[in-house]
Amino acid sequence: QLSKRLQRVGEFVPAGAHLADIGSDHAYLPVALLLQNKLAYAVAGEVVKGPYESAENQVVKNGLQDKIIVRLANGLDAIEPTDAINVITICGMGGALIRDILEAGRNNQRIKGNERLILQPNVGEKVLREWLTKNGYTIIEEDILEENDKIYEIIVAEKTAKSVKYSNKELLFGPVLLTRKSSVFIKKWQLEQKQREYVLQQLRKSGEKQQTKIQEFEQQVTEIKEVLA
Ligand code: SAM
Known part of the structure:
Protein backbone atom coordinates (compact mmCIF):
# COMPACT_ATOMS: atom_id res chain seq x y z
CA GLN A 1 0.00 0.00 0.00
CA LEU A 2 1.52 3.28 -1.16
CA SER A 3 1.50 6.39 0.99
CA LYS A 4 -1.00 9.04 -0.10
CA ARG A 5 1.99 11.17 -1.13
CA LEU A 6 3.50 8.58 -3.47
CA GLN A 7 0.06 7.62 -4.75
CA ARG A 8 -0.53 11.21 -5.84
CA VAL A 9 2.89 11.24 -7.49
CA GLY A 10 1.93 8.05 -9.32
CA GLU A 11 -1.23 9.64 -10.67
CA PHE A 12 0.92 11.98 -12.76
CA VAL A 13 2.75 9.08 -14.42
CA PRO A 14 1.20 8.40 -17.83
CA ALA A 15 0.23 4.82 -18.66
CA GLY A 16 2.91 2.77 -20.41
CA ALA A 17 5.74 4.99 -19.18
CA HIS A 18 9.41 4.13 -18.97
CA LEU A 19 10.00 5.49 -15.48
CA ALA A 20 13.21 6.37 -13.66
CA ASP A 21 12.61 6.75 -9.93
CA ILE A 22 15.67 8.43 -8.47
CA GLY A 23 16.33 8.05 -4.74
CA SER A 24 13.90 5.16 -4.83
CA ASP A 25 14.71 3.77 -1.37
CA HIS A 26 12.43 0.68 -1.14
CA ALA A 27 11.34 1.08 -4.78
CA TYR A 28 7.77 1.31 -3.48
CA LEU A 29 6.67 3.66 -6.25
CA PRO A 30 7.88 1.70 -9.32
CA VAL A 31 6.79 -1.62 -7.77
CA ALA A 32 3.28 -0.34 -7.02
CA LEU A 33 2.89 1.22 -10.48
CA LEU A 34 4.10 -1.94 -12.20
CA LEU A 35 1.71 -4.09 -10.17
CA GLN A 36 -1.05 -1.74 -11.37
CA ASN A 37 0.13 -2.35 -14.96
CA LYS A 38 0.81 1.35 -15.37
CA LEU A 39 4.43 1.03 -16.50
CA ALA A 40 6.20 -0.68 -19.37
CA TYR A 41 9.57 -0.53 -17.63
CA ALA A 42 11.31 1.14 -14.71
CA VAL A 43 14.71 1.99 -13.32
CA ALA A 44 15.06 2.45 -9.57
CA GLY A 45 18.18 4.49 -8.75
CA GLU A 46 19.81 4.68 -5.33
CA VAL A 47 23.12 6.16 -4.25
CA VAL A 48 23.23 4.51 -0.80
CA LYS A 49 23.89 0.78 -0.45
CA GLY A 50 21.27 0.03 2.25
CA PRO A 51 18.30 1.55 0.37
CA TYR A 52 19.67 0.08 -2.88
CA GLU A 53 19.49 -3.40 -1.30
CA SER A 54 15.98 -2.71 0.02
CA ALA A 55 14.93 -1.73 -3.49
CA GLU A 56 16.46 -4.87 -4.95
CA ASN A 57 14.71 -7.05 -2.34
CA GLN A 58 11.36 -5.40 -2.96
CA VAL A 59 11.65 -5.98 -6.70
CA VAL A 60 12.65 -9.64 -6.29
CA LYS A 61 9.91 -10.23 -3.69
CA ASN A 62 7.35 -9.10 -6.25
CA GLY A 63 8.92 -11.04 -9.11
CA LEU A 64 9.48 -7.89 -11.14
CA GLN A 65 13.18 -8.33 -12.02
CA ASP A 66 12.38 -8.31 -15.75
CA LYS A 67 10.60 -4.98 -15.55
CA ILE A 68 12.47 -3.00 -12.87
CA ILE A 69 16.21 -2.55 -13.00
CA VAL A 70 17.72 -1.39 -9.71
CA ARG A 71 20.96 0.54 -10.07
CA LEU A 72 23.42 1.82 -7.49
CA ALA A 73 24.19 5.24 -8.93
CA ASN A 74 24.39 8.92 -8.10
CA GLY A 75 21.27 10.77 -9.25
CA LEU A 76 20.48 10.55 -12.95
CA ASP A 77 23.61 8.48 -13.66
CA ALA A 78 21.19 5.58 -13.04
CA ILE A 79 19.72 6.25 -16.50
CA GLU A 80 21.18 4.55 -19.61
CA PRO A 81 20.24 5.63 -23.15
CA THR A 82 18.74 2.19 -23.92
CA ASP A 83 16.23 2.62 -21.05
CA ALA A 84 14.28 5.10 -23.21
CA ILE A 85 13.11 6.84 -20.04
CA ASN A 86 10.27 9.29 -20.59
CA VAL A 87 9.24 10.01 -16.99
CA ILE A 88 11.50 10.83 -14.04
CA THR A 89 10.30 10.92 -10.44
CA ILE A 90 12.46 12.42 -7.67
CA CYS A 91 10.62 12.44 -4.36
CA GLY A 92 11.14 12.90 -0.65
CA MET A 93 14.27 15.05 -0.75
CA GLY A 94 14.98 18.74 -0.34
CA GLY A 95 14.37 21.00 -3.34
CA ALA A 96 18.02 22.06 -3.51
CA LEU A 97 19.18 18.43 -3.70
CA ILE A 98 16.62 17.65 -6.42
CA ARG A 99 17.85 20.73 -8.29
CA ASP A 100 21.48 19.60 -7.99
CA ILE A 101 20.56 16.12 -9.28
CA LEU A 102 18.75 17.65 -12.28
CA GLU A 103 21.58 20.08 -12.98
CA ALA A 104 24.18 17.28 -12.94
CA GLY A 105 21.96 15.19 -15.21
CA ARG A 106 21.58 18.07 -17.62
CA ASN A 107 25.35 18.64 -17.68
CA ASN A 108 26.22 15.02 -18.40
CA GLN A 109 23.26 14.57 -20.74
CA ARG A 110 21.52 11.85 -18.76
CA ILE A 111 18.37 13.83 -19.33
CA LYS A 112 17.46 14.78 -22.85
CA GLY A 113 14.77 17.33 -22.08
CA ASN A 114 11.82 15.34 -23.43
CA GLU A 115 11.11 13.57 -20.13
CA ARG A 116 8.23 14.49 -17.87
CA LEU A 117 9.62 15.44 -14.45
CA ILE A 118 7.50 14.65 -11.40
CA LEU A 119 9.17 16.18 -8.37
CA GLN A 120 8.18 16.08 -4.72
CA PRO A 121 10.49 18.32 -2.70
CA ASN A 122 10.02 18.24 1.09
CA VAL A 123 11.28 21.83 1.38
CA GLY A 124 12.88 24.36 -0.98
CA GLU A 125 10.20 24.32 -3.67
CA LYS A 126 11.20 27.81 -4.84
CA VAL A 127 14.80 26.97 -5.78
CA LEU A 128 13.50 23.99 -7.71
CA ARG A 129 10.95 26.05 -9.64
CA GLU A 130 13.71 28.57 -10.38
CA TRP A 131 15.86 25.82 -11.92
CA LEU A 132 12.94 24.54 -13.98
CA THR A 133 12.18 28.01 -15.35
CA LYS A 134 15.81 28.72 -16.10
CA ASN A 135 16.04 25.50 -18.07
CA GLY A 136 12.97 26.01 -20.24
CA TYR A 137 10.49 23.83 -18.38
CA THR A 138 6.83 24.67 -17.93
CA ILE A 139 5.05 23.62 -14.77
CA ILE A 140 2.09 21.76 -16.20
CA GLU A 141 0.56 20.54 -12.92
CA GLU A 142 1.02 20.87 -9.19
CA ASP A 143 -0.56 19.34 -6.14
CA ILE A 144 -0.38 19.89 -2.40
CA LEU A 145 -1.46 17.39 0.23
CA GLU A 146 -1.23 16.64 3.91
CA GLU A 147 -0.23 13.30 5.35
CA ASN A 148 0.80 12.48 8.93
CA ASP A 149 0.86 16.17 9.86
CA LYS A 150 3.23 17.04 7.03
CA ILE A 151 2.40 19.08 3.99
CA TYR A 152 3.90 18.02 0.65
CA GLU A 153 4.01 19.70 -2.74
CA ILE A 154 4.26 17.90 -6.07
CA ILE A 155 5.53 19.68 -9.18
CA VAL A 156 5.06 18.25 -12.68
CA ALA A 157 7.14 19.86 -15.43
CA GLU A 158 7.78 19.38 -19.12
CA LYS A 159 9.67 21.27 -21.77
CA THR A 160 7.27 23.06 -24.04
CA ALA A 161 7.81 24.88 -27.31
CA LYS A 162 7.40 28.23 -25.63
CA SER A 163 8.82 28.59 -22.13
CA VAL A 164 6.82 30.45 -19.53
CA LYS A 165 8.31 33.24 -17.44
CA TYR A 166 7.05 33.00 -13.87
CA SER A 167 6.79 35.86 -11.41
CA ASN A 168 8.54 35.76 -8.05
CA LYS A 169 5.19 35.09 -6.44
CA GLU A 170 4.52 32.12 -8.73
CA LEU A 171 7.97 30.70 -8.01
CA LEU A 172 7.36 30.88 -4.27
CA PHE A 173 3.76 29.70 -4.06
CA GLY A 174 3.58 27.59 -7.21
CA PRO A 175 1.86 28.88 -10.37
CA VAL A 176 -0.82 26.17 -10.32
CA LEU A 177 -1.27 25.98 -6.54
CA LEU A 178 -1.70 29.75 -6.50
CA THR A 179 -4.69 29.62 -8.86
CA ARG A 180 -6.42 26.97 -6.71
CA LYS A 181 -5.64 28.06 -3.15
CA SER A 182 -6.82 24.75 -1.68
CA SER A 183 -7.44 24.35 2.05
CA VAL A 184 -4.06 22.60 2.49
N1 SAM B 1 11.70 8.50 -3.05
C1 SAM B 1 11.29 7.81 -1.84
C2 SAM B 1 10.07 8.46 -1.25
O1 SAM B 1 9.72 9.56 -1.69
O2 SAM B 1 9.45 7.88 -0.35
C3 SAM B 1 12.41 7.78 -0.82
C4 SAM B 1 12.76 9.10 -0.20
S1 SAM B 1 14.14 8.98 0.86
C5 SAM B 1 13.73 10.12 2.11
C6 SAM B 1 15.43 9.75 -0.08
C7 SAM B 1 16.29 8.75 -0.77
O3 SAM B 1 17.08 9.42 -1.74
C8 SAM B 1 17.25 8.03 0.15
O4 SAM B 1 17.07 6.65 0.05
C9 SAM B 1 18.64 8.48 -0.34
O5 SAM B 1 19.60 7.47 -0.24
C10 SAM B 1 18.35 8.82 -1.79
N2 SAM B 1 19.27 9.79 -2.40
C11 SAM B 1 19.75 10.93 -1.87
N3 SAM B 1 20.58 11.54 -2.74
C12 SAM B 1 20.62 10.77 -3.85
C13 SAM B 1 21.31 10.84 -5.09
N4 SAM B 1 22.13 11.85 -5.37
N5 SAM B 1 21.12 9.86 -5.99
C14 SAM B 1 20.29 8.83 -5.72
N6 SAM B 1 19.63 8.70 -4.57
C15 SAM B 1 19.78 9.64 -3.64
Whole structure:
Protein backbone atom coordinates (compact mmCIF):
# COMPACT_ATOMS: atom_id res chain seq x y z
CA GLN A 1 0.00 0.00 0.00
CA LEU A 2 1.52 3.28 -1.16
CA SER A 3 1.50 6.39 0.99
CA LYS A 4 -1.00 9.04 -0.10
CA ARG A 5 1.99 11.17 -1.13
CA LEU A 6 3.50 8.58 -3.47
CA GLN A 7 0.06 7.62 -4.75
CA ARG A 8 -0.53 11.21 -5.84
CA VAL A 9 2.89 11.24 -7.49
CA GLY A 10 1.93 8.05 -9.32
CA GLU A 11 -1.23 9.64 -10.67
CA PHE A 12 0.92 11.98 -12.76
CA VAL A 13 2.75 9.08 -14.42
CA PRO A 14 1.20 8.40 -17.83
CA ALA A 15 0.23 4.82 -18.66
CA GLY A 16 2.91 2.77 -20.41
CA ALA A 17 5.74 4.99 -19.18
CA HIS A 18 9.41 4.13 -18.97
CA LEU A 19 10.00 5.49 -15.48
CA ALA A 20 13.21 6.37 -13.66
CA ASP A 21 12.61 6.75 -9.93
CA ILE A 22 15.67 8.43 -8.47
CA GLY A 23 16.33 8.05 -4.74
CA SER A 24 13.90 5.16 -4.83
CA ASP A 25 14.71 3.77 -1.37
CA HIS A 26 12.43 0.68 -1.14
CA ALA A 27 11.34 1.08 -4.78
CA TYR A 28 7.77 1.31 -3.48
CA LEU A 29 6.67 3.66 -6.25
CA PRO A 30 7.88 1.70 -9.32
CA VAL A 31 6.79 -1.62 -7.77
CA ALA A 32 3.28 -0.34 -7.02
CA LEU A 33 2.89 1.22 -10.48
CA LEU A 34 4.10 -1.94 -12.20
CA LEU A 35 1.71 -4.09 -10.17
CA GLN A 36 -1.05 -1.74 -11.37
CA ASN A 37 0.13 -2.35 -14.96
CA LYS A 38 0.81 1.35 -15.37
CA LEU A 39 4.43 1.03 -16.50
CA ALA A 40 6.20 -0.68 -19.37
CA TYR A 41 9.57 -0.53 -17.63
CA ALA A 42 11.31 1.14 -14.71
CA VAL A 43 14.71 1.99 -13.32
CA ALA A 44 15.06 2.45 -9.57
CA GLY A 45 18.18 4.49 -8.75
CA GLU A 46 19.81 4.68 -5.33
CA VAL A 47 23.12 6.16 -4.25
CA VAL A 48 23.23 4.51 -0.80
CA LYS A 49 23.89 0.78 -0.45
CA GLY A 50 21.27 0.03 2.25
CA PRO A 51 18.30 1.55 0.37
CA TYR A 52 19.67 0.08 -2.88
CA GLU A 53 19.49 -3.40 -1.30
CA SER A 54 15.98 -2.71 0.02
CA ALA A 55 14.93 -1.73 -3.49
CA GLU A 56 16.46 -4.87 -4.95
CA ASN A 57 14.71 -7.05 -2.34
CA GLN A 58 11.36 -5.40 -2.96
CA VAL A 59 11.65 -5.98 -6.70
CA VAL A 60 12.65 -9.64 -6.29
CA LYS A 61 9.91 -10.23 -3.69
CA ASN A 62 7.35 -9.10 -6.25
CA GLY A 63 8.92 -11.04 -9.11
CA LEU A 64 9.48 -7.89 -11.14
CA GLN A 65 13.18 -8.33 -12.02
CA ASP A 66 12.38 -8.31 -15.75
CA LYS A 67 10.60 -4.98 -15.55
CA ILE A 68 12.47 -3.00 -12.87
CA ILE A 69 16.21 -2.55 -13.00
CA VAL A 70 17.72 -1.39 -9.71
CA ARG A 71 20.96 0.54 -10.07
CA LEU A 72 23.42 1.82 -7.49
CA ALA A 73 24.19 5.24 -8.93
CA ASN A 74 24.39 8.92 -8.10
CA GLY A 75 21.27 10.77 -9.25
CA LEU A 76 20.48 10.55 -12.95
CA ASP A 77 23.61 8.48 -13.66
CA ALA A 78 21.19 5.58 -13.04
CA ILE A 79 19.72 6.25 -16.50
CA GLU A 80 21.18 4.55 -19.61
CA PRO A 81 20.24 5.63 -23.15
CA THR A 82 18.74 2.19 -23.92
CA ASP A 83 16.23 2.62 -21.05
CA ALA A 84 14.28 5.10 -23.21
CA ILE A 85 13.11 6.84 -20.04
CA ASN A 86 10.27 9.29 -20.59
CA VAL A 87 9.24 10.01 -16.99
CA ILE A 88 11.50 10.83 -14.04
CA THR A 89 10.30 10.92 -10.44
CA ILE A 90 12.46 12.42 -7.67
CA CYS A 91 10.62 12.44 -4.36
CA GLY A 92 11.14 12.90 -0.65
CA MET A 93 14.27 15.05 -0.75
CA GLY A 94 14.98 18.74 -0.34
CA GLY A 95 14.37 21.00 -3.34
CA ALA A 96 18.02 22.06 -3.51
CA LEU A 97 19.18 18.43 -3.70
CA ILE A 98 16.62 17.65 -6.42
CA ARG A 99 17.85 20.73 -8.29
CA ASP A 100 21.48 19.60 -7.99
CA ILE A 101 20.56 16.12 -9.28
CA LEU A 102 18.75 17.65 -12.28
CA GLU A 103 21.58 20.08 -12.98
CA ALA A 104 24.18 17.28 -12.94
CA GLY A 105 21.96 15.19 -15.21
CA ARG A 106 21.58 18.07 -17.62
CA ASN A 107 25.35 18.64 -17.68
CA ASN A 108 26.22 15.02 -18.40
CA GLN A 109 23.26 14.57 -20.74
CA ARG A 110 21.52 11.85 -18.76
CA ILE A 111 18.37 13.83 -19.33
CA LYS A 112 17.46 14.78 -22.85
CA GLY A 113 14.77 17.33 -22.08
CA ASN A 114 11.82 15.34 -23.43
CA GLU A 115 11.11 13.57 -20.13
CA ARG A 116 8.23 14.49 -17.87
CA LEU A 117 9.62 15.44 -14.45
CA ILE A 118 7.50 14.65 -11.40
CA LEU A 119 9.17 16.18 -8.37
CA GLN A 120 8.18 16.08 -4.72
CA PRO A 121 10.49 18.32 -2.70
CA ASN A 122 10.02 18.24 1.09
CA VAL A 123 11.28 21.83 1.38
CA GLY A 124 12.88 24.36 -0.98
CA GLU A 125 10.20 24.32 -3.67
CA LYS A 126 11.20 27.81 -4.84
CA VAL A 127 14.80 26.97 -5.78
CA LEU A 128 13.50 23.99 -7.71
CA ARG A 129 10.95 26.05 -9.64
CA GLU A 130 13.71 28.57 -10.38
CA TRP A 131 15.86 25.82 -11.92
CA LEU A 132 12.94 24.54 -13.98
CA THR A 133 12.18 28.01 -15.35
CA LYS A 134 15.81 28.72 -16.10
CA ASN A 135 16.04 25.50 -18.07
CA GLY A 136 12.97 26.01 -20.24
CA TYR A 137 10.49 23.83 -18.38
CA THR A 138 6.83 24.67 -17.93
CA ILE A 139 5.05 23.62 -14.77
CA ILE A 140 2.09 21.76 -16.20
CA GLU A 141 0.56 20.54 -12.92
CA GLU A 142 1.02 20.87 -9.19
CA ASP A 143 -0.56 19.34 -6.14
CA ILE A 144 -0.38 19.89 -2.40
CA LEU A 145 -1.46 17.39 0.23
CA GLU A 146 -1.23 16.64 3.91
CA GLU A 147 -0.23 13.30 5.35
CA ASN A 148 0.80 12.48 8.93
CA ASP A 149 0.86 16.17 9.86
CA LYS A 150 3.23 17.04 7.03
CA ILE A 151 2.40 19.08 3.99
CA TYR A 152 3.90 18.02 0.65
CA GLU A 153 4.01 19.70 -2.74
CA ILE A 154 4.26 17.90 -6.07
CA ILE A 155 5.53 19.68 -9.18
CA VAL A 156 5.06 18.25 -12.68
CA ALA A 157 7.14 19.86 -15.43
CA GLU A 158 7.78 19.38 -19.12
CA LYS A 159 9.67 21.27 -21.77
CA THR A 160 7.27 23.06 -24.04
CA ALA A 161 7.81 24.88 -27.31
CA LYS A 162 7.40 28.23 -25.63
CA SER A 163 8.82 28.59 -22.13
CA VAL A 164 6.82 30.45 -19.53
CA LYS A 165 8.31 33.24 -17.44
CA TYR A 166 7.05 33.00 -13.87
CA SER A 167 6.79 35.86 -11.41
CA ASN A 168 8.54 35.76 -8.05
CA LYS A 169 5.19 35.09 -6.44
CA GLU A 170 4.52 32.12 -8.73
CA LEU A 171 7.97 30.70 -8.01
CA LEU A 172 7.36 30.88 -4.27
CA PHE A 173 3.76 29.70 -4.06
CA GLY A 174 3.58 27.59 -7.21
CA PRO A 175 1.86 28.88 -10.37
CA VAL A 176 -0.82 26.17 -10.32
CA LEU A 177 -1.27 25.98 -6.54
CA LEU A 178 -1.70 29.75 -6.50
CA THR A 179 -4.69 29.62 -8.86
CA ARG A 180 -6.42 26.97 -6.71
CA LYS A 181 -5.64 28.06 -3.15
CA SER A 182 -6.82 24.75 -1.68
CA SER A 183 -7.44 24.35 2.05
CA VAL A 184 -4.06 22.60 2.49
CA PHE A 185 -2.34 25.44 0.62
CA ILE A 186 -3.99 27.98 2.95
CA LYS A 187 -2.92 25.94 5.97
CA LYS A 188 0.68 25.73 4.76
CA TRP A 189 1.00 29.45 4.18
CA GLN A 190 -0.71 30.37 7.45
CA LEU A 191 1.98 28.30 9.17
CA GLU A 192 4.73 29.86 7.03
CA GLN A 193 3.44 33.31 7.92
CA LYS A 194 3.52 32.50 11.65
CA GLN A 195 7.06 31.18 11.37
CA ARG A 196 8.27 34.29 9.57
CA GLU A 197 6.54 36.57 12.05
CA TYR A 198 8.30 34.74 14.85
CA VAL A 199 11.69 35.11 13.13
CA LEU A 200 10.94 38.81 12.59
CA GLN A 201 10.25 39.26 16.28
CA GLN A 202 13.59 37.65 17.13
CA LEU A 203 15.43 39.74 14.53
CA ARG A 204 13.92 42.98 15.81
CA LYS A 205 15.07 42.14 19.33
CA SER A 206 18.61 41.60 18.11
CA GLY A 207 19.03 45.23 16.94
CA GLU A 208 20.07 47.39 13.98
CA LYS A 209 22.53 45.17 12.11
CA GLN A 210 19.78 42.84 10.93
CA GLN A 211 18.00 45.50 8.85
CA THR A 212 18.25 43.80 5.44
CA LYS A 213 17.12 40.49 6.89
CA ILE A 214 14.20 42.22 8.60
CA GLN A 215 13.17 43.85 5.34
CA GLU A 216 13.37 40.54 3.51
CA PHE A 217 11.11 38.83 6.05
CA GLU A 218 8.70 41.77 6.15
CA GLN A 219 8.42 41.55 2.38
CA GLN A 220 7.67 37.83 2.58
CA VAL A 221 5.02 38.31 5.26
CA THR A 222 3.36 40.98 3.12
CA GLU A 223 3.39 38.64 0.12
CA ILE A 224 1.89 35.79 2.12
CA LYS A 225 -0.80 38.10 3.54
CA GLU A 226 -1.69 39.23 0.02
CA VAL A 227 -2.02 35.66 -1.19
CA LEU A 228 -4.11 34.63 1.81
CA ALA A 229 -6.34 37.70 1.67
N1 SAM B 1 11.70 8.50 -3.05
C1 SAM B 1 11.29 7.81 -1.84
C2 SAM B 1 10.07 8.46 -1.25
O1 SAM B 1 9.72 9.56 -1.69
O2 SAM B 1 9.45 7.88 -0.35
C3 SAM B 1 12.41 7.78 -0.82
C4 SAM B 1 12.76 9.10 -0.20
S1 SAM B 1 14.14 8.98 0.86
C5 SAM B 1 13.73 10.12 2.11
C6 SAM B 1 15.43 9.75 -0.08
C7 SAM B 1 16.29 8.75 -0.77
O3 SAM B 1 17.08 9.42 -1.74
C8 SAM B 1 17.25 8.03 0.15
O4 SAM B 1 17.07 6.65 0.05
C9 SAM B 1 18.64 8.48 -0.34
O5 SAM B 1 19.60 7.47 -0.24
C10 SAM B 1 18.35 8.82 -1.79
N2 SAM B 1 19.27 9.79 -2.40
C11 SAM B 1 19.75 10.93 -1.87
N3 SAM B 1 20.58 11.54 -2.74
C12 SAM B 1 20.62 10.77 -3.85
C13 SAM B 1 21.31 10.84 -5.09
N4 SAM B 1 22.13 11.85 -5.37
N5 SAM B 1 21.12 9.86 -5.99
C14 SAM B 1 20.29 8.83 -5.72
N6 SAM B 1 19.63 8.70 -4.57
C15 SAM B 1 19.78 9.64 -3.64
